[in-house]
Amino acid sequence: MSVFEIQARESFGFSAENPTGTHAGGTRGRDCEKLRPCIQIAPGETVTLCDTDGPGMITHMWFTGYIGHSFVLRVYWEGQEAPSVEAPISAFFGCAYDENFKDRDGKYPVLSAAPILMAPGRGYNCYWEMPFRRHCRVTMENRGDKEQTLYYMIEGWKGEISPAAGYFHAFYRQEHPVQKGRAYTVVDGLEGKGQFVGLCFAAGMNGHNTCWVEGEPKMYIDGGEYPTINYTGTEDYFCGSYGFGNDILQKQYQTFSGLYAGLYAITGNDSSEMYNGQQRFLLYRFHIQDPVYFSRSFRMTMDNLGWTGPRYDDYTSVAYWYLDRPAALPAELPADGELIMQ
Template identity: 70%
Template sequence: MESIHLIQNTKTFAFSAENPTGARAGGSRGGDCTKLRPCIDIHPGETVTLVDTDGPGMIQNIWFTGYVGHSFILRIYWEGDETPSVEAPISAFFGCAYDENFEDREGRYPILNSAKILVAPGRGLNCYWEMPFRKHCRITMENRSGEDKTLFYMITGCYMDLPENIGYFHASYRQEHPVQKGRSYTVIDNIKGKGQFLGLTLAAGMNGNNTCWVEGEARMYIDDDPYPSIHYTGTEDYFGGAYGFGNDIYLKRYHTYSGLYTGMFAILGDNAAFYNGQQRFLLYRFHVPDPIHFETGFRMTLDNLGWTGPRYDDYTSVAFWYQTLPHKPLKPLPGDAEMVMK
């Protein structure tokens, strides 16, 4: 049962362009029907602090719009750590790594409608991952492009007492453009600590003929596993689908879907021909009802495999997990130009 009906000793906070300090009564002095500072501009190479607050507390919702491309890098730091626990371009974090494509095969905005992330028309980015912190939280946004970019944002949460056994939210970006043929794609590795893996967003761009790209298997290695303890039979199976997301049987056509915890919510590119090339798929899988628990570490790989053998498609992902601190530094991001995806 949810606890929203309980009266608790909590205090709500909200950081936005109109109230950048998140202070009580810290919003606009403009009165009704005025907009004094609805957004901010972030200059080339500039990093802006969106949240800087002491705990204990929890981030409960993050909303972004404006520029929503890969040149905006979201970082979150817990407990005064100098290295971020979250570092990813906002487009990939919210499952829209093909951020220059604003319409799906039907000419509509792709809509990701899950319990933890919502991407709503026209490209409103919503995050509902709970992010507790005991002493301090800092959230920043860096503009790695060569021009000014506009950000609208609202970040809400509450100050509250926390249990002793909290885990800290982490997210890490990975890409291979293309995946090395014959080698598994690494979704995440080098996690050290105790916690639980909560899933990923994935963008898969086909290079060459499709030939059922979803034959690749997902493998999860818990702690010091020499072989995977969790081993799925295919890519579409891991993301909750079956038979090539519908392209293998009956209608012979891919079908999108978006559920509470998993989906293949968008296809970019023509889908008229059976297994035609150059399509782009946007997927997510969140282990909320079925978290993958680890004691000392975790890693996950995903094959890039078709009917005819190993492939060389473009894979882009963000992995999500909770863990104890301290944490290992996240893998450095590629350069801004290396993230361009069309």
């Protein structure tokens, strides 16, 4: 659909000023008067941000305020009891190391991709298209021990949905640290027909670096014993090469942020000694131009490997995919105190 094509659709927008998302349901304030720009979420409280009938589609979500890992974002499709999207909000938006507000250059990390944008000041934006047929509900839970502030906007439209449209899913996983000698599981247990569309990824170095990107990402499709899609290295999967520049010429990692892939931020000690810094890397790879299709099942793993052999770094990821039906996620979240992302 081109933006200039007129559609039989009705726009909606859920926010603190219009919590029902209804037509003409926004502020009753006068010009230049703010009445309710944000909400407060108490410890242990879950707030419904969007609750609407379909058919329709979410096209944009924006959040700021407190946006650390104690806030958990969930999305439920078609009245299901289990969410199909569940992740700490920071990791969902590619910022798993949410306590680090500046990168190695002293600036806000900026992720500038097609489906996700993290702007300076921690403005989180999601442009993944999320169709639904009967019902959609979006919630935010505060799993921390302090009341926190949330600013939000969830936009979309009501209208006809293609019969071929799948349901958006997102799944959080971490290993702090990865078990040495065993591949990290990005996602497993996906059943049905759909397509894998990418992940946000964070890697925290433990010990001497030894070129941590030697590990191979592997995708197992429709029950295959061996991977169908097998990359040659971690930086290759994220569309880089030669240790993101650390192997050659400048001898240091260089960040980049493209429409579909990037190593957009490095935090922590960026030692000038080759491969010897205790950095924290924030990366993403979105399969928008190259979705990975499966008919029955899908799983993905990623080795944690350096020049000297298997490693034991801290890996954190959020995987994204579309499925032909709403489905519960393959595992539960770790406890809030286990989400150590510094």
